[in-house]
Amino acid sequence: MSSLSAKPTPSGATDASARPPAAVANDIRTSAPAASGTHSAPVAADHLYLVVVGHVDHGKSTLIGRLLFDTNSVAEGKTERIQAACKAEGMEFEYAFLMDALLEEQAQNITMDTTRVPFCTPRRAFTIIDAPGHKEFLKNMITGAASADAAILIVDAHEGLREQTRRHGYLLSLLGLKQVVVAVNKMDLVNYDEKVFDRIRAELTEFLGKLNVRPAHFVPIAAKFGHGLLRADGQTPWYRGPALLEALEQFRSTPPIEGAPLRFTVQDIYRFDARRIVAGLVETGHIAVGDPIEFHPGGKRSKVKSIETWPVPGTPAPGPVVAGRSVAITLEDELFVERGQIGAAPNATPSEAREFTARVFWLHAEPLRVGDTLPLRLGTQQADARLVAVSRVLDAVTLDTSSAPANEVKRHEVAELRLRVRRPIAFDAGGKIPALGRFVLMRGRRIAGGGVIDAALIEEDAQSENLPVTTAARASLLGHRGAVIWLTGLSGAGKSTLSTALEQRLFRAGVLPVVLDGDVLRAGLCQGLGFSPEDRKENIRRAAESALLLAEAGAVVITALISPFREDRQLVASRCKARNIPFAEIFVNAPLSECERRDPKQLYQRARAGQIPKFTGIDSPYEAPLAPTLELRTDLESVSQSLDKLTALALTMARPPEPGVAAGADI
Amino acid sequence: MSHLDELESQSIYLLREAYHNFEKPGMLWSMGKDSNVLIWLAKKAFCGHVPFPIVHVDTTYEFPEMLEFRTWAREHYGLDLIVWINEEARARGIGYETTDPVTVTHELKSVALQQVLGAHKFDALITGIRRDEDSTRAKERYFSPRNAEFEWDYKDQPPEFWNHFTTDVGPGEHVRVQPLLDWTEIDIWRYLERENVPLPGMYFSRNGRRYRSLGCWPITKDIASNATTINDIVEELKVTRTSERAGRAQDHHERNAMQKLRAKGFM
Known part of the structure; x- marks a missing residue:
């Protein structure tokens, strides 16, 4: 059968294509092209992607090199070349060198990047993903492990559990890897002692159990000598389980999720001709001509009109397109479908929300901070997401959680947090459909972290027309609540400097700040007020009422007023409390002598000369706060030290209340 | 699948x-x-x-x-x-x-x-x-x-x-x-076979020799092979331990x- 002349080409089959020259081999195969899915040989049918993780120097590369060597998977001559190179450098032969390709790796004796190497046993095909153990290379380990079907966690019998043993164990659980075998390596160094093996097994079983990771087997091995890899070889007569390779052969390549509803990720819309072709990936479920399909976010509904195929249109005709396939469809209705949407079965659609809780691992050198806005990618959706709050940072080594909410997640940390996206996105939370419940966060051009959505935070029906615009609704829109940060202190103590700097910091953190400066107020709103105790009181009252209005509108208000009288400030605090607005009194404290020395506006000079009557500190008293929320000694600490304390306090105050928990005004 | x-x-x-x-x-x-x-x-x-x-x-x-x-x-x-x-x-x-x-x-x-x-x-x-x-x-x-x-x-x-x-x-x-x-390499050949993809004839044996990998003619060596069909090639690859690019001089x-x-x- 001549396949060429039978194939339609979009440009139109030409005479040249009907009679290919001798240089084109197309008729040497005797069989017609097989229907997809029926022609693969047994070896290729069940292909297992395997990641090897564990602490640095516990023997990952040696194990892989030895597995390749023992299964005859090393190219001819490579072993001999490496043997010769080792001999020339006076080194012992290392099986690890069979894996380590790059010059630096061989020089430093460490693996630098994820490597994938295929090998076969008579029973199945494997691809090994070697993920390095060096701490700074965690991104490579994630890159490798995220696409694996199963994992070998390797532990040095002599050293026992180490930091990365635990960290990698935690990440396997976060990545959803369920098929795990533990290789207890270097058993030769502990004389193949059963007690050592049992101790490691008990310790690791307990640790992994907390993470819901249950290893199928613990296998004692000595990778360097090949013991315990292919079959039982008498070194560990007390061990009754399978050899490592036998254990691996029992794993399955990750099957599609049974019974899951359709999730079709839209990658693009093609208009090569008059039709709109929707191209994408069937993540779960299946898709067939005539099926109803609903696109989220949005919920527009249509039916599948055709499934586009090439080279022969309309093939494979019978049967639906199954999970894992890339597909192109047309719809019966002229819908505006776009990249990022998810086609779903109308009776089982994904969640749509703007805010959710998630567990995130962070890979970027620059920490993820509360208030940061970063592009989030989930499936083919992309939307800017803001970190609203970090509920807790988890120590992946000890599994201890810091009880206090944190303001940032550092590199290699894992955290539970709340994210808010600019517009609603569609997803499946809680691990029901893993592919649509996980996302990455970008920093610059790089993937900076990844996460799994635990739960959507459903807003009160924000779409309802009769919904009153409450303080909570405003907080939901802005992603933070309003607050009043009241700076008090002598003229020249540093209130204006700190208020302006804090305003900039908060703005960068995605918070809406407003500064109310005493001089500005006196020039406008409080024009005509003097410096008598009554006028000062009225001045503060007007400033306080302005702050309340702005804070209720959602802003974080920073006031910079001398506000010398305790009673006036107490009045502001009680007004805020009554209106449920977080309030903090900040004592910006520098001794009078220091303020006079600074005298940025030459006010002290003029007051001393008798040109300004009733000047606070000179001939009018300043009543220092008795119990300020925060005292900043600007004569003793630097501006940035004061600012750090102030920023941390302000962000905590602005953090929105947990849903369902009544907002408390006290800090 | x-x-x-x-x-x-x-x-x-x-x-x-x-x-x-x-x-x-x-x-x-x-x-x-x-x-x-x-x-x-x-x-x-x-x-x-x-x-x-x-x-x-x-x-x-x-x-x-x-x-x-x-x-x-x-x-x-x-x-x-x-x-x-x-x-x-x-x-x-x-x-x-x-x-x-x-x-x-x-x-x-x-x-x-x-x-x-x-x-x-x-x-x-x-x-x-x-x-x-x-x-x-x-x-x-x-x-x-x-x-x-x-x-x-x-x-x-x-x-x-x-x-x-x-x-x-x-x-x-x-x-x-x-x-x-x-x-x-075997996946590629199985796919070429399954899909009937047109190929240069030089991959198949002529007079007992064929090319496994094709580059510039002065530095690309053919190999001894009787493989005239893709099936033959796949069988050949299953037993070979020579690397695919062994015939490409610049790599070595x-x-x-x-x-x-x-x-x-x-x-």
């Missing part, structure tokens, strides 16, 4: 991501078996179209039969084909007759690639490299950034997981998109030649 179906769907996904995310992608084509699979997958991904230019970096040391195949396939597939030769290097006398193979490969392939990329302002190059070809390629990403000097920063590759890739480039930079990374000119070539921009 079979393993080949999985590979096919993954490659199509990658091709569609490349087409969507880049302004000016181009696809490299050597007329060899892998790059013919690449064109086949593009036709499938884009419903019978190849919606970007195809680039052949012509070293001027191409086998005549391969050029014949190029002419035929260009018309058969309706390709927007760009043929690029580093004329400047040829004018300087760079060639296998005068120069070592690593230098020639660098000049006539890597530098030529740099020239065509600059001339056409490509921000992504889709290539047909596979992880099992070479141990440095085994460490590659599906979307692998190259800086303006064409260098591959293999010490600090970007993370890549859950179908999310590096898709932004700075001025002068580009991304190598590598949809066949996970395919093995010196220790780590391939790493050095690749760090400087070779595919």
Whole structure:
């Protein structure tokens, strides 16, 4: 059968294509092209992607090199070349060198990047993903492990559990890897002692159990000598389980999720001709001509009109397109479908929300901070997401959680947090459909972290027309609540400097700040007020009422007023409390002598000369706060030290209340 | 779903991501078996179209039969084909007759690639490299950034997981998109067979010899083989322990030649 002349080409089959020259081999195969899915040989049918993780120097590369060597998977001559190179450098032969390709790796004796190497046993095909153990290379380990079907966690019998043993164990659980075998390596160094093996097994079983990771087997091995890899070889007569390779052969390549509803990720819309072709990936479920399909976010509904195929249109005709396939469809209705949407079965659609809780691992050198806005990618959706709050940072080594909410997640940390996206996105939370419940966060051009959505935070029906615009609704829109940060202190103590700097910091953190400066107020709103105790009181009252209005509108208000009288400030605090607005009194404290020395506006000079009557500190008293929320000694600490304390306090105050928990005004 | 179906769907996904995310992608084509699979997958991904230019970096040391195949396939597939030769290097006398193979490969392939990329302002190059070809390629990403000097920063590759890739480039930079990374040599042959993809005849045995990998004629050696069908080739590959690129002289000119070539921009 001549396949060429039978194939339609979009440009139109030409005479040249009907009679290919001798240089084109197309008729040497005797069989017609097989229907997809029926022609693969047994070896290729069940292909297992395997990641090897564990602490640095516990023997990952040696194990892989030895597995390749023992299964005859090393190219001819490579072993001999490496043997010769080792001999020339006076080194012992290392099986690890069979894996380590790059010059630096061989020089430093460490693996630098994820490597994938295929090998076969008579029973199945494997691809090994070697993920390095060096701490700074965690991104490579994630890159490798995220696409694996199963994992070998390797532990040095002599050293026992180490930091990365635990960290990698935690990440396997976060990545959803369920098929795990533990290789207890270097058993030769502990004389193949059963007690050592049992101790490691008990310790690791307990640790992994907390993470819901249950290893199928613990296998004692000595990778360097090949013991315990292919079959039982008498070194560990007390061990009754399978050899490592036998254990691996029992794993399955990750099957599609049974019974899951359709999730079709839209990658693009093609208009090569008059039709709109929707191209994408069937993540779960299946898709067939005539099926109803609903696109989220949005919920527009249509039916599948055709499934586009090439080279022969309309093939494979019978049967639906199954999970894992890339597909192109047309719809019966002229819908505006776009990249990022998810086609779903109308009776089982994904969640749509703007805010959710998630567990995130962070890979970027620059920490993820509360208030940061970063592009989030989930499936083919992309939307800017803001970190609203970090509920807790988890120590992946000890599994201890810091009880206090944190303001940032550092590199290699894992955290539970709340994210808010600019517009609603569609997803499946809680691990029901893993592919649509996980996302990455970008920093610059790089993937900076990844996460799994635990739960959507459903807003009160924000779409309802009769919904009153409450303080909570405003907080939901802005992603933070309003607050009043009241700076008090002598003229020249540093209130204006700190208020302006804090305003900039908060703005960068995605918070809406407003500064109310005493001089500005006196020039406008409080024009005509003097410096008598009554006028000062009225001045503060007007400033306080302005702050309340702005804070209720959602802003974080920073006031910079001398506000010398305790009673006036107490009045502001009680007004805020009554209106449920977080309030903090900040004592910006520098001794009078220091303020006079600074005298940025030459006010002290003029007051001393008798040109300004009733000047606070000179001939009018300043009543220092008795119990300020925060005292900043600007004569003793630097501006940035004061600012750090102030920023941390302000962000905590602005953090929105947990849903369902009544907002408390006290800090 | 079979393993080949999985590979096919993954490659199509990658091709569609490349087409969507880049302004000016181009696809490299050597007329060899892998790059013919690449064109086949593009036709499938884009419903019978190849919606970007195809680039052949012509070293001027191409086998005549391969050029014949190029002419035929260009018309058969309706390709927007760009043929690029580093004329400047040829004018300087760079060639296998005068120069070592690593230098020639660098000049006539890597530098030529740099020239065509600059001339056409490509921000992504889709290539047909596979992880099992070479141990440095085994460490590659599906979307692998190259800086303006064409260098591959293999010490600090970007993370890549859950179908999310590096898709932004700075001025002068580009991304190598590598949809066949996970395919093995046997996968390629099984797929060529299953799909009946047209191929250059040089891969099949004539008078007891055939080519396993095709490059420049002065430095590409054929192997002893009686394989006249793809089935024969697959059976042959199952028992061989010789590497695929053993017949490509530039890889073996010196220790780590391939790493050095690749760090400087070779595919």
